[in-house]
Amino acid sequence: MMRERFRGPRARLVLLAVADDGMSTVEYAIGTIAAAAFGAILYTVVTGDSIVSALTNIITRALNTNV
Numbered sequence: 001m002m003r004e005r006f007r008g009p010r011a012r013l014v015l016l017a018v019a020d021d022g023m024s025t026v027e028y029a030i031g032t033i034a035a036a037a038f039g040a041i042l043y044t045v046v047t048g049d050s051i052v053s054a055l056t057n058i059i060t061r062a063l064n065t066n067v
Helices: 002-018 023-046 049-063
Strands: none
Touching: 023 049
8 A cells, every 4th residue: 555655656756857858948949059159259250350351361362363
């Protein structure tokens, strides 16, 4: 009788510990946050003065070459 009483809560605890419900949503959320952070860092690097001037110099040299 006592064993039957504890079987239900124990089974529920095991099910809660093993269940993966909601994990995909959390994984998508973390991936989205990581992608947004990477985009922000990339935008900061690309719009920095050194990168813009380097790209401008490369384009200027390419357009001013004699073929």
